[in-house]
Amino acid sequence: MDATVNVNGVVTAGDQAVVSVFDHGFLYGDGVYETLRTYNRHPFLLDRHLARLRASATRLALDVPPTDHELETSMRDTMSRVNPEGEVMLRMLVTRGVGDLTYDPASCPHPTIVIIARAHRDTPEEVVRIGVHVVLASVLRNHPRSVDPSIKSNNLLNNVLAMQEAIHQGAYEAILLNHRGELTECSQSNLFAVRDGVVLTPPLDAGLLEGVTRNFLFEVGREIGVPVREAVLREPDLDHVDELFITSTTREVVPVVRVGERPVGTGRPGPIASRLLVRFRELAEALTGAHVGDS
Ligand code: PDD
Numbered sequence: 001m002d003a004t005v006n007v008n009g010v011v012t013a014g015d016q017a018v019v020s021v022f023d024h025g026f027l028y029g030d031g032v033y034e035t036l037r038t039y040n041r042h043p044f045l046l047d048r049h050l051a052r053l054r055a056s057a058t059r060l061a062l063d064v065p066p067t068d069h070e071l072e073t074s075m076r077d078t079m080s081r082v083n084p085e086g087e088v089m090l091r092m093l094v095t096r097g098v099g100d101l102t103y104d105p106a107s108c109p110h111p112t113i114v115i116i117a118r119a120h121r122d123t124p125e126e127v128v129r130i131g132v133h134v135v136l137a138s139v140l141r142n143h144p145r146s147v148d149p150s151i152k153s154n155n156l157l158n159n160v161l162a163m164q165e166a167i168h169q170g171a172y173e174a175i176l177l178n179h180r181g182e183l184t185e186c187s188q189s190n191l192f193a194v195r196d197g198v199v200l201t202p203p204l205d206a207g208l209l210e211g212v213t214r215n216f217l218f219e220v221g222r223e224i225g226v227p228v229r230e231a232v233l234r235e236p237d238l239d240h241v242d243e244l245f246i247t248s249t250t251r252e253v254v255p256v257v258r259v260g261e262r263p264v265g266t267g268r269p270g271p272i273a274s275r276l277l278v279r280f281r282e283l284a285e286a287l288t289g290a291h292v293g294d295s
Contacts, residue, residue, distance in 0.1 A: 003118035006078040014116070023112050025095025028103065029155030031112075032056035033093040035249050036075075037120045039288040043075060043090060044249075048212045056152045057094055063111060064094050071113075079117040087120040089250060093154060123251050128277070131257030131269040132172035134186065134246070136235065137162035141176035141184040144207045149184065152209055163187040173246055175259065178207045183233040186246055189254075190214040193233060194243035194265075194272045203230040213247040220280050226272055238262060243270030253277040 003014030025031040034049045043049070050068045057064045066074070071092070079088045093114040099107035139161045142148065147155050158176075166174035166187065173186040185191050185208040192201045192214075199221055204210055221228035238244070242265040244256040253276055255269035 003116050004078055004081045005117070006074055006113075006115040008113055009074070011078055011081065014118070017114075017116075019095075019112060019114065020098045022098045022100070023095055024097065024099055024105075024108055025093065025112060025154055027101070028096075029153065029157070030060070030062075030105075031093055031095030031154040032060060032062065032152055033091060033154055034152060036090045036092070037249050038079070038088045038090075039284045041079075041085075041087065042288040043072075043079075044284055044288055045212050045216065046072060046075075048215070049092075049249075052152060052210070052212065053092065053094065059148065059151045060096075060153070061105065062094060062096060064113075065111070066113065074113075075115055075117075078115045082117045082119060084119070087122075088117050089120040091116040095154065120250070123254055127172075128254060129269065131255040132246075133170070133258040134173040134175055134256050135166050135169050135171045135260050137165045137174040137176050137187070139165065139176065141178050141207050143179050149207045149209055150204065159187040169260075172254070173256075177235070180206075181234055182206045183235070183237075184208040185211075189246040189248035189251060191233075192217070192228075192245050192247065192273075193237070193241040194245075194270060195241050197226070197272070199226060199228040199272060199276070200231040200233060201228070202233055206232065211247060211249075213249055213252070216283075217247055217253075217276060217280070220276055220283060223283070224275055224279050226276065238264070241265065243273050245270075245273040245276075253280060 005014050005017035007017050034053045036043045036049050082088050095112045097108040097111045142158050162174040162176050176184050178184045183202050184206045190211040218228045238259050244264045246254050255273045257264055257267050
């Protein structure tokens with residue numbers, strides 16, 4: 001993969017980047033991460049991502065010694081070496097660090113901080129125009145008293161298993177139910193439904209990641225006069241929605257037109273997802289465009 005990687009301040013090409021096999025991130029998935037992307041070559045909603053990174057780390061009692069300013073400087077330094085000059089995707093990981101073969105965090109005095117930067121790949125316009133097919137995974141979203149889904153942790157096996165089911169069925173994403181049978185989110189994106197002009201998304205209490213894009217969408221909805229609310233949704237509700245779509249940092253807003261064998265609404269992308277996406281992009285451009293030239 002064509003990437004530039006920063007491991008504890010050492011920046012190299014992706015294939016030269018090295019992390020110890022004794023890193024507890026590798027051994028136990030003991031760490032947290034964030035995925036960001038740039039617009040106008042500026043990391044979008046960076047402050048929100050850094051706040052979530054710290055909140056996730058706190059839940060693991062994991063120290064993140066650098067200041068936000070230092071993390072931002074490292075990110076900008078790493079991404080400045082990514083060619084060509086298009087938009088960049090950034091993945092920042094903080095792990096427990098190198099230690100002994102024990103779960104005891106005291107054996108890891110220093111966290112490992114990794115920043116992976118590579119060219120951002122837009123969701124193809126064709127995908128947005130036609131919409132995607134998703135499946136309902138048989139694997140459940142983690143119970144919040146297990147590995148809490150609100151922590152953006154490197155411990156992603158549950159998500160990997162759900163996505164394997166989607167891949168196996170030729171689908172774009174997998175929706176996960178929780179232990180109560182409620183819809184939560186997808187393996188790497190949040191879920192939204194539209195019913196009678198109102199946009200509904202599962203509440204945080206369902207057990208899901210509080211997506212930065214999800215939160216931003218409440219603001220985008222307000223801007224264009226489309227109500228966006230939290231609501232408990234269950235599988236049978238899928239038969240009574242007009243639109244369904246997913247959101248994430250890298251994918252923005254992607255319409256879903258089929259869940260398993262069940263068509264959603266008209267079976268075509270709907271107007272509300274489309275309006276939200278248009279305004280979302282305008283705002284992302286405007287909020288980052290103000291900085292153009294000062295990197
Ligand atoms: N995925 N839910 C899950 C389980 C996710 O992994 C993600 C993000 C989201 C959307 O969050 P946000 O809007 O903050 O990107 C929801 C990222 C893109 C990833 O795993 O790389």
